[in-house]
Amino acid sequence: MAGLFLEGEPNPALRGQECEGCGRVAFPPNPYGCEKCGAPAAMLVDRPLAGRGRIVAFVTTTHANRRDLSVPYTVASIALDDGPVIRAIMTDSTGESLAAGDAVETVLVERAADEGSTDRVLRFQKREAA
Amino acid sequence: MAGLFLEGEPNPALRGQECEGCGRVAFPPNPYGCEKCGAPAAMLVDRPLAGRGRIVAFVTTTHANRRDLSVPYTVASIALDDGPVIRAIMTDSTGESLAAGDAVETVLVERAADEGSTDRVLRFQKREAA
């Protein structure tokens, strides 16, 4: 997941790309070329996307098809304020606090990694009303 | 390797097949159909092939591409007295005693199998002059 976001509190930005050929803004970034116009990677410039958006849909998965995934987990489709619609994992693993239309934001979460260490992964959480 | 030969000293016979459709004699046997005429398996009848023939070519392999194969081993192309040309493993793993044209015969050899047991595998060996 490293390389997909820019650290920075409170809401890490997503590392999007903008194509100098056709103007498409896309996430996740890729090192190859523009999916819309075929421009080479050199024409894809970094374009941070604010870590804020709204839930379009969300589901809680209770069945794991791989041993390395612990259930339940909740994945949402999120329309970013900056345009793209992405999918992300929510901090609320049961989804009980969530509703479609909710404003959400990025947050970094510590997760156990190999050999007792931890790494920081990007999740979305419900945004508290200011 | 079970199913490929008929036990019986001194030279186990090979379990060949003869096609009632086209007369082709083939080894190894298959449960599906005749490669020459397409007759179904029901038309492939057992046809034992005497475990005797002559070496057409042979090579000693000194490089293993799998951990479960120990080198050196020697494989020969053998023209069976009963017609088919087959490939088999020779008892002489270095091939030093062999020459093309040698008369050879089948022999069962004990081989270490799982958990300390042994199984009997078919090899060919040079036939001693009577």
Place this chain on the structure above:
Amino acid sequence: MRRPLRDYRPVHVVGIGLHRFQPLSETTYVELGLTAIREAMADAGIAFSAIDSAYCGTALLGMAPSRAMLRHLGASGLPITQVENASASGSTAVRQAVLEVASGMADVSLAIGLDKPAPIRLAHEAAGVPDLVNAYASPFTHFALLADDYMRRYGVTAEQVARVAEKNFRNASKNPHAHRQKGYSLAEILSGPNISGPLTRLQCCPIGEGAAAVIVASDDAIARLGLSRARSVRVLSSTSRSERVYDPGADPDTELTRETLAMSCAEAGVSPGDLDVVEFHDGFSIEELLYVEALGVCPPGQAAGQLARGDFDIGGRVAINPSGGLLAMGHPIGPTGVGQICEIARQLRGEAGPRQHPGARLGLAHMVGIGSVCVVHILSAAD
């Protein structure tokens, strides 16, 4: 200039054969395949030596499976090719066989779909373009999100979505080749183990083993080999597309399906409303609703309602997934798309027995392969 299929000589499905789709067993892939192929040859009434080329749609068997199987039909020297397009592998095999016959490269061509369950390695996971969800976005989570979005957008309930599975299990209960032949009730479907969001286990297709075979032939070959013209089924169009860039938030598989269906209908010269039987890629219940609407046979958001009133039943306005679809007929990957063609041909011949859709004259088969690609065939009954 590129030319559509109808500008070429006619291509007909002349033989169909299946090995039942079923859970993994000790049966070798060779036995599965030969069963289907021999049935198709018997159905057509032709010998293996009359077949000019073979395409095998398979995704999981490993390298070079086909000749080790086909040789047992009498090794004739014919060209053999494996094709892979994920879930659309079998449909692609059919398409390649159809193109060969249409163009005159072959007079008779064989399409096989064949697989046994094995660990699936998705090449694109090594493409070096990770996203935020990766393995968390398993197929069932992906389609559950589409279901959640659809239900929310149109005020449809989870029960209405599950009715897709109810109908398809009912169809498959009359299909001896189906993986799931038991007709589950709506209550059973809804009460089964939950998988993701609104999707329960019985709204997710089973992946087992099986085989399907289709023989296609030219008019020349039908005449020369004395095949039945009345039982032949004409292939009107064969269309393959891959995903483009769609509007943010649009489901790529649905948009790709919409495009491919429209192109295939245009190439066949048929209106979607004229279709009598349709086999859709219903890997998950929600997909059938999305694709029915993408076909244009009902307005957006109304598929669930029309399904509930029986429009998509056998005997209804248009029979959708009369075989039972992926949900009940099963989805052994390679065989699935070839099996769809077998079902459509059977329906258009009027030989579908207890699951016959009355008066079926025009049929469509649709598969999506992860990646994504989409393959659609439209077939018509003999005149």
Place this chain on the structure above:
Amino acid sequence: MRRPLRDYRPVHVVGIGLHRFQPLSETTYVELGLTAIREAMADAGIAFSAIDSAYCGTALLGMAPSRAMLRHLGASGLPITQVENASASGSTAVRQAVLEVASGMADVSLAIGLDKPAPIRLAHEAAGVPDLVNAYASPFTHFALLADDYMRRYGVTAEQVARVAEKNFRNASKNPHAHRQKGYSLAEILSGPNISGPLTRLQCCPIGEGAAAVIVASDDAIARLGLSRARSVRVLSSTSRSERVYDPGADPDTELTRETLAMSCAEAGVSPGDLDVVEFHDGFSIEELLYVEALGVCPPGQAAGQLARGDFDIGGRVAINPSGGLLAMGHPIGPTGVGQICEIARQLRGEAGPRQHPGARLGLAHMVGIGSVCVVHILSAAD
């Protein structure tokens, strides 16, 4: 009636591209493939949007690799299909692209060969037909037996067989896309680690990674897109066959090759003696000798002697494996057969630089895939 390729509209190779064949590296398969495809597009002078269909020959990448790569060229919606025929996967991709253009289904089609080393699972090992040798008959043991038989039959020495590798390393030393670019001496080849029988390590092809791309187009497309006619190379025949039953003791690959070469020459209307450049499937040194004789350009048993006197060198009677062949150019599986077409096209254009065979007008590419299948293409220079 079935029709050979020359009865259809002409098909031309208009663009070629390669990623170097090399040992396994961290480079993703996407990067390998895009490098080759972009080079082929630049070579042809056409945009991705002008390509009507794509076939990817691959055996080891896993499911659905192609769209995750091609999308980065601008997702155009084109039909995409993976094809697999073991070592002949790439050749088969070329063939499918050629058939589409010949028949008019496409005006421009792309054939890609693409692989990275991965464990090879041979489907036929699960066919349920074991023999007495199974894993002991690895490819190098199999070909060593053929070498032993050949040497014995014709009084040829191990040194004479090894000269195949010496020539091919010499050719590859001038090929920047080759896996092995060092020109090994005959002494080095013979003294290298012994593998099986007369075969040493340097007489066995290296299996690495790589990519190759070929773009084929119709006359229409060449005119419409303003491509270079002088640099286009005509595809005269495209022939695919599978193994039949041969006489006891005959090598099936050689007999299959003999049949396929003869059929391809007949379809192209050329005599084997007219060929200027040939790329053979020389996975092991002995194969080149067997296949040269199967082609009929020298009598049985005389290939080794004619090789020794330089007949098959670049500049000799017919240049065999000017790229370096599988032994030196390498054999990454999927890319190999596509890479052969790149080499033949380069030679027929007169663009092969230091390894140019003078006056090359007619070329042939040949691959065998385990199983066995054989695919042959014959190409000619522009008029």
